Amino acid sequence: xxxxxxxxxxxxxxxxxxxxxxxxxxxxxxxxxxxxxxxxxxxxxxxxxxxxxxxxxxxxxxxxxxxxxxxxxxxxxxxxxxxxxxxxxxxxxxxxxxxxxxxxxxxxxxxxxxxxxxxxxxxxxxxxxxxxxxxxxxxxxxxxxxxxxxxxxxxxxxxxxxxxxxxxxxxxxxxxxxxxxxxxxxxxxxxxxxxxxxxxxxxxxxxxxxxxxxxxxxxxxx
Amino acid sequence: xxxxxxxxxxxxxxxxxxxxxxxxxxxxxxxxxxxxxxxxxxxxxxxxxxxxxxxxxxxxxxxxxxxxxxxxxxxxxxxxxxxxxxxxxxxxxxxxxxxxxxxxxxxxxxxxxxxxxxxxxxxxxxxxxxxxxxxxxxxxxxxxxxxxxxxxxxxxxxxxxxxxxxxxxxxxxxxxxxxxxxxxxxxxxxxxxxxxxxxxxxxxxxxxxxxxxxxxxxxxxxxxxxxxxxxxxxxxxxxxxxxxxxxxxxxxxxxxx
Numbered sequence: 001x002x003x004x005x006x007x008x009x010x011x012x013x014x015x016x017x018x019x020x021x022x023x024x025x026x027x028x029x030x031x032x033x034x035x036x037x038x039x040x041x042x043x044x045x046x047x048x049x050x051x052x053x054x055x056x057x058x059x060x061x062x063x064x065x066x067x068x069x070x071x072x073x074x075x076x077x078x079x080x081x082x083x084x085x086x087x088x089x090x091x092x093x094x095x096x097x098x099x100x101x102x103x104x105x106x107x108x109x110x111x112x113x114x115x116x117x118x119x120x121x122x123x124x125x126x127x128x129x130x131x132x133x134x135x136x137x138x139x140x141x142x143x144x145x146x147x148x149x150x151x152x153x154x155x156x157x158x159x160x161x162x163x164x165x166x167x168x169x170x171x172x173x174x175x176x177x178x179x180x181x182x183x184x185x186x187x188x189x190x191x192x193x194x195x196x197x198x199x200x201x202x203x204x205x206x207x208x209x210x211x212x213x214x215x216x217x218x219x220x221x222x
Numbered sequence: 223x224x225x226x227x228x229x230x231x232x233x234x235x236x237x238x239x240x241x242x243x244x245x246x247x248x249x250x251x252x253x254x255x256x257x258x259x260x261x262x263x264x265x266x267x268x269x270x271x272x273x274x275x276x277x278x279x280x281x282x283x284x285x286x287x288x289x290x291x292x293x294x295x296x297x298x299x300x301x302x303x304x305x306x307x308x309x310x311x312x313x314x315x316x317x318x319x320x321x322x323x324x325x326x327x328x329x330x331x332x333x334x335x336x337x338x339x340x341x342x343x344x345x346x347x348x349x350x351x352x353x354x355x356x357x358x359x360x361x362x363x364x365x366x367x368x369x370x371x372x373x374x375x376x377x378x379x380x381x382x383x384x385x386x387x388x389x390x391x392x393x394x395x396x397x398x399x400x401x402x403x404x405x406x407x408x409x410x411x412x413x414x415x416x417x418x419x420x421x422x423x424x425x426x427x428x429x430x431x432x433x434x435x436x437x438x439x440x441x442x443x444x445x446x447x448x449x450x451x452x453x454x455x456x457x458x459x460x461x462x463x464x465x466x467x468x469x470x471x472x473x474x475x476x477x478x479x
Binding site (some may be wrong): 024025028029043049052057059063077133136139152155193196199202204205206211216218 | 337456
């Protein structure tokens with residue numbers, strides 16, 4: 001059914017379209033009253049994002065609580081997640097441990113308790129995952145070599161060449177090899193990357209205009 | 223009020239795109255001239271998975287990525303992923319194939335829930351929609367999101383996994399795990415950090431602007447094909463502009479705004 005005949009969809013489309021146009025025009029030029037209105041809309045969007053985060057938090061909590069209560073497979077991990085969530089929320093908002101004691105009602109998330117938690121737990125885990133990428137890329141490269149498709153072989157060979165040039169300066173100093181790879185990087189690879197960027201930008205512009213005009217409505221929820 | 227030249231150019235471009243969008247939408251709805259389209263490799267993976275999923279009862283995983291709606295980078299890719307997810311959800315609802323959706327951001331999570339609920343309702347099967355099948359795995363933490371996807375892969379055998387949207391290097395974590403577990407994967411991204419990993423770990427890849435076209439390919443009605451016409455028209459304009467500017471530059475003529 002056309003959204004012109006459906007009041008709910010029409011109102012949602014008008015709100016999305018008008019708000020989007022106001023922000024777009026404000027981005028394009030500085031019109032005094034429009035500037036203020038655009039800033040209000042952006043502030044409301046930020047507030048909605050915070051509400052979305054709260055809803056997401058409740059959704060995650062409910063889902064994992066159900067897994068624990070029903071003793072579904074891997075319910076232990078859900079318990080760890082819930083406990084960690086509780087510790088971080090309490091440390092960041094009510095009371096948190098600091099060297100020599102504790103602090104009540106930290107004023108921001110960059111205060112000592114949260115910083116210490118992130119330094120002790122989050123940073124090592126994040127670094128570990130990043131380190132895993134090296135092994136995963138090796139595994140993906142070996143499988144690509146086994147598959148022997150032309151495109152995958154090109155990707156792997158170029159990646160190995162780039163790795164050799166970075167890891168071994170002596171290879172980069174070779175007269176023909178170093179210059180050739182530099183030329184490929186400055187012209188061929190850059191041209192490809194720019195083509196990709198232009199194509200993606202075109203697609204993004206069309207997608208954005210279609211959302212503004214109401215042809216695509218990913219924001220609807222009825 | 224005088225507008226700077228860049229502002230004027232931007233508004234003219236937006237107006238041109240609006241006019242083209244409306245014209246092509248009308249053409250697609252009229253259906254007088256058939257709209258031809260080239261084959262997008264790998265899209266049939268999703269179709270086959272939907273048919274198999276209805277028989278085997280194994281879920282199809284869909285994800286718009288770890289990006290957010292509202293940030294400068296990642297919004298449009300996430301929207302493209304949401305639209306593709308909606309098409310797959312509509313077909314899954316009609317076929318009776320179970321779905322499992324995941325996202326890496328709270329706003330995208332809500333949008334994904336609404337998109338899937340809308341798809342089931344449009345298919346007339348609103349009662350089959352289960353919000354527990356739409357999971358928020360992380361919030362604005364791509365690596366945590368990817369590790370959440372690997373957990374989903376390990377927890378249950380999946381018929382296929384469609385990951386189209388905003389991805390970075392974290393795609394390798396999820397994609398490689400899916401390959402090792404022999405999950406048929408279909409991915410799409412626009413960033414140079416993600417695309418090599420998508421290509422190496424999936425059976426079908428959408429490169430750059432193709433992720434915006436995926437929704438039109440997956441749709442059952444002809445109206446979304448208007449998007450392809452508009453993108454093709456704009457691409458033609460850009461190519462002509464590049465060629466003309468190249469000739470002008472070669473002739474020594476300067477052109478500036």
